[in-house]
Amino acid sequence: DAGVIQSPRHEVTEMGQEVTLRCKPISGHNSLFWYRQTMMRGLELLIYFNNNVPIDDSGMPEDRFSAKMPNASFSTLKIQPSEPRDSAVYFCASSLEGPYEQYFGPGTRLTVT
Amino acid sequence: GENVEQHPSTLSVQEGDSAVIKCTYSDSASNYFPWYKQELGKRPQLIIDIRSNVGEKKDQRIAVTLNKTAKHFSLHITETQPEDSAVYFCAARFSGGYNKLIFGAGTRLAVHP
Numbered sequence: 001d002a003g004v005i006q007s008p009r010h011e012v013t014e015m016g017q018e019v020t021l022r023c024k025p026i027s028g029h030n031s032l033f034w035y036r037q038t039m040m041r042g043l044e045l046l047i048y049f050n051n052n053v054p055i056d057d058s059g060m061p062e063d064r065f066s067a068k069m070p071n072a073s074f075s076t077l078k079i080q081p082s083e084p085r086d087s088a089v090y091f092c093a094s095s096l097e098g099p100y101e102q103y104f105g106p107g108t109r110l111t112v113t
Numbered sequence: 114g115e116n117v118e119q120h121p122s123t124l125s126v127q128e129g130d131s132a133v134i135k136c137t138y139s140d141s142a143s144n145y146f147p148w149y150k151q152e153l154g155k156r157p158q159l160i161i162d163i164r165s166n167v168g169e170k171k172d173q174r175i176a177v178t179l180n181k182t183a184k185h186f187s188l189h190i191t192e193t194q195p196e197d198s199a200v201y202f203c204a205a206r207f208s209g210g211y212n213k214l215i216f217g218a219g220t221r222l223a224v225h226p
Contacts, residue, residue, distance in 0.1 A: 043202065043219070048211065048213060050211050091156060099145030101147060102159075106155075
């Protein structure tokens with residue numbers, strides 16, 4: 001298996017622009033997680049899905065952030081409009097439901113200028 | 114609420130020494146405790162995990178111990194090597210369902226030759 005796939009790997013955009021991050025989970029995994037990592041705040045869980053349904057989005061910082069999972073093999077995290085404080089590494093992870101390992105993707109490094 | 118505290122935040126050891134990282138958790142019903150290693154610029158990767166029905170688990174130079182009564186668990190690395198230098202995260206599975214993990218803030222381990 002190719003593992004969790006994320007795109008793009010790097011994104012540089014200007015403040016106010018829309019940013020869309022993409023994730024393909026490992027085939028057969030039914031749980032998907034979006035994390036944000038910064039030096040100041042560490043690894044934060046933004047939202048997670050189970051069987052394509054959003055379960056908990058309490059970690060989404062504000063209404064500028066939205067996430068979707070239209071099918072079992074694809075999810076997006078959108079920021080509109082983006083701000084410099086959104087600059088971070090965004091990880092997607094997937095797992096089987098239950099007490100099992102979460103597999104992380106390579107991350108998307110977002111820079112908002 | 115859900116919380117995992119991790120100590121120390123930084124740890125410096127000489128090659129060949131042992132390193133110990135400790136975590137405490139608040140959710141007494143947590144049943145799964147993974148440890149992730151994150152090298153600079155890379156994704157977090159699982160190095161060892163333990164479930165609540167086990168008190169200790171070893172894998173070569175790495176061991177994890179769990180004390181459910183005290184709600185704490187620890188990572189032990191023996192005979193440290195420079196390639197062990199990384200940030201280590203502990204986590205506890207949230208008992209509210211699915212596979213939500215609560216991560217500690219991380220420990221930056223430096224192993225000096």
